[in-house]
Amino acid sequence: MPVNHDTTFVDNLTQNMAVQFLDRVAASPDSEAFRYPVGDDWTSITWKQTGERVRSLAAGLLSLGIGPEERVGIASATRYEWIFADLAIVCAGGATTTVYPTTNSVDTAYILGDSESRIVFAEDDEQIAKLREHKSELPHLMKVVTFEGTTDDDWVISMDDLAALGDAHLAAHPDIIETTAASIAPDQLATLIYTSGTTGRPKGVRLTHKSWVYEGMSIQVQGILSESDLEFRWLPMSHSFGKVLLSAQMACGFAAAIDGRVDKIVENCSIVKPTFMGAAPRIFEKAYGRIQTMQAAEGGAKEKIFKKAFAVGLEVDRRKRDGKSVPLMLKLQHALFDKLVFSKVRERFGGRVRFFISGSAALNREIAEWFNAAGIVILEGYGMTENSAGATVNHPDDNKIGTVGRALPGTEVKIGEGDEVLLRGPHVMNGYHNLPEETAKTLTDDGWLRTGDKGSLDSEGYLTITGRIKDLFKTSGGKYIAPSAIEANFKAICPYASQFMVFGNDRNFVVALVTLDPDAMVGWAEENDMSSASYTDIVKSDKAHEMVAGYVEELNARLNRWETIKKWEILDHDLTIESGELTPSMKVKRNVVEKNNGERIAAFYG
Incomplete structure (x- = not known):
């Protein structure tokens, strides 16, 4: 179509x-x-x-x-x-x-x-x-x-x-x-x-x-x-x-x-059996992490079959994206694994989902590809409150993973100075209430909305978002760091992660603060003979530190030398909306977290 x-x-x-x-x-x-x-x-x-x-x-x-x-x-x-x-x-x-x-x-x-x-x-x-x-x-x-x-x-x-x-x-x-x-x-x-x-x-x-x-x-x-x-x-x-x-x-x-x-999302999906749903990336990260840890806990033959299934699924998807044929043996394996593994993943969400729509923050490409391999399409879109939420979105029949899709019909997108994404169309706000100076900073005279996001457009018009311009920082060595990309990468690697926050502006190396997902850590604690311990004691344990250290090492192997995480620490609490460290749409208030942990971050460089 x-x-x-x-x-x-x-x-x-x-x-x-x-x-x-x-x-x-x-x-x-x-x-x-x-x-x-x-x-x-x-x-x-x-x-x-x-x-x-x-x-x-x-x-x-x-x-x-x-x-x-x-x-x-x-x-x-x-x-x-x-x-x-x-x-x-x-x-x-x-x-x-x-x-x-x-x-x-x-x-x-x-x-x-x-x-x-x-x-x-x-x-x-x-x-x-x-x-x-x-x-x-x-x-x-x-x-x-x-x-x-x-x-x-x-x-x-x-x-x-x-x-x-x-x-x-x-x-x-x-x-x-x-x-x-x-x-x-x-x-x-x-x-x-x-x-x-x-x-x-x-x-x-x-x-x-x-x-x-x-x-x-x-x-x-x-x-x-x-x-x-x-x-x-x-x-x-x-x-x-x-x-x-x-x-x-x-x-x-x-x-x-x-x-x-929010705690009823997966349960409700299995009851309601929707054909689609919109969600923030954190929901997909949690579902991905939960399924990964459940399979790891089962171990043995089931875990091997699970891993092999996704290896096959990812290879089939890669070939299709590259326009290559899928060999008969690979097709047969894929059909078998679809019955044994992928259908069970789809059933967790009711079994009828045609696609999910992801927005409000960046979705890690690996997680998107993992769901796609299971037959669950995630269409990533882009927009902000100032343009009524939707500016670009991928299409079920034309989904380019890693991008936020092409402009909605009637929306204009261009890349401005400093690679800032600019938007124009009927959906753009008519200003901030009672704030004319803020409005003038955000809307140009000819109607373009300055988004504050750094991005690029490919030859087919697909938009890729690098991150918030104000969040990008430069090390004392002059290297620019896009923290959101590193953070999303870690959450794709570590199924126990809730948040991973990168800092290092004007410093000579990059550091991170880590929070672990309370739900995921319940199962981890049982597997590590700590089921009776408190959340704080669990995340502060040597075993939890060793576990996270392994994932940080895996992350660093994927990064440029100047991006690697030299020092990090696990916080004794997860970030919440109630604490003021997350927005209601589950975005991290980076400045609040940095202020609350100023001494801890400074100590990394002491």
């Missing part, structure tokens, strides 16, 4: 998200829209039922006085109510302001205050408490709508309360939702996403209705997804990656199973 690069739809982006949603309800009323867990079971809801609930909630917002582009916050983990709230906001002509549930109360108050949010959907009592703590700092906030929290005063109401207000409003104004939707201009503000950022205060990214409609339609015209697909969606809806999947769902009409619990 040829890849569709038709861009004529870009000239007709007159729709807004509200009309797009109402059109989808009209086109697919009896088809499944969403699936969500209730206890141990899953409940399904059609597009018609979704439309009815969203109409009631949107009318409720209008009855409370929400006007065009007025902000309504959502402070919640990913769940179906998040999506209903978001759709209700856009159908009421408002603009969704996203707040991660892990955001502390001070930053929550800052985001809601800076955005002047008038209503907030709060998941539970924990989120409500953050709002109460800073209520005096939020003069614009007139009402809180909770998914499952306590409603003990007039300030906090339930979703059903809001829907009841909406039903009364609809009785008096039956066409209010359609009239409001039709009045929304494509360039009207739809979403205000505050980037979690790795430095400083979060910045509010202003994204329009046109941005999201474009994202969904650019996927639709390529024929990647259809109404027959089923997505498993766990990604934070507060993140642009989660939002772009919702945009694609509106355009393509597929159903989505919703559950934001």
